């Protein structure tokens with residue numbers, strides 16, 4: 450099992466290139482199922498989750514043609530197996546995103562329930578409720594979702610809570626349905642808008658993406674297209690936190706501050722200064738950060754995917770911060786590991802009270818989930834001495850070449 454070994458105490462400096470967004474790439478690759486024509490995607494991040502999804506699509510009969518490091522063409526003309534089996538889906542919950550497209554294109558789908566993960570139960574009841582509203586017959590048995598629909602009909606759907614992949618599944622299903630679908634309480638995340646932009650390029654008729662009411666006029670068929678994946682705002686935020694925690698100055702290119710308002714606001718409150726260019730962000734950290742409290746909520750509020758990383762910087766900041774996690778029921782798995790590094794954190798329900806300490810000390814820690822792993826990296830960079838992070842396959846799911854990118858910023862980080 451690979452480990453990441455970090456010798457902390459170095460102020461990060463230099464420049465790295467941000468990769469394409471994992472949480473945009475995953476739904477957008479599934480959109481290829483909606484047409485028999487070729488889709489070509491660029492700026493794809495080289496991540497385990499992307500490889501897993503491409504394997505799943507290939508198993509369905511999609512022709513997958515890599516065309517270079519971050520470019521792939523998909524053709525689903527030969528789509529002949531509308532199913533996603535448990536052994537693959539359980540390794541990547543986002544596989545649920547094939548459900549809507551398979552129903553819309555093939556009229557049937559057999560998709561394993563994703564099951565829970567470290568951060569929560571992660572039910573998909575809203576996905577099912579929305580598709581049933583569009584006329585799908587769905588039964589769940591032996592851990593599988595069995596869905597059928599001769600042709601989906603447009604419907605008005607209001608999800609019980611904001612769900613990112615739920616909204617994405619419904620948009621993709623609605624793009625080929627009969628008539629108009631209105632999705633209310635829709636997720637406003639930029640990755641939802643990126644998916645809508647790609648679908649529009651394929652001929653879909655969508656309005657309101659990025660707001661909480663999305664209207665889709667179904668069309669008979671969609672055509673092939675080329676599409677470049679948007680930059681990863683969470684990878685961007687993670688490296689901003691790494692620089693902030695080490696009193697560094699870094700420039701992140703091939704990214705945009707447009708979707709990071711909540712994150713940049715909090716980092717400015719902590720004492721960081723920014724220079725924002727059209728496609729790059731430069732951060733200058735203070736010698737010591739000020740504690741910043743935060744509350745996670747759906748976009749455009751502070752993203753839950755940045756909660757763990759911000760907890761790490763609060764561990765070494767000056768003051769006390771309260772972090773409230775409102776999206777997932779168990780997203781404090783990183784707390785126990787941060788405490789091993791000397792952090793002073795108390796959990797009270799879905800609040801974590803973080804008292805900044807003068808310094809953390811390196812230790813052996815274990816990654817539990819993707820963003821928890823990222824928070825351990827941020828803390829290890831700020832800690833004195835050596836930290837060994839185990840089970841870093843979690844990191845590989847969402848961060849391309851993290852050890853190399855950290856080294857390019859001057860960190861003493863190596864993978865063993």
Ligand code: EPZ
Nearest residue numbers: 472543571572573574575576611612613614615754776777
């Ligand atoms: C997406 O997950 C992201 N993943 C997550 O990123 C992210 O944390 C999450 O949105 C919230 O922003 C992808 O986009 C691939 P939700 P998703 O449906 O869609 C409840 C990462 O680290 N819910 O928005 O699965 C759910 O339990 C990952 O990159 C239901 O109850 O999240 C949660 O409490 C982690 N029923 C809340 O809603 C449903 O049918 C939000 O979940 C759907 C969701």
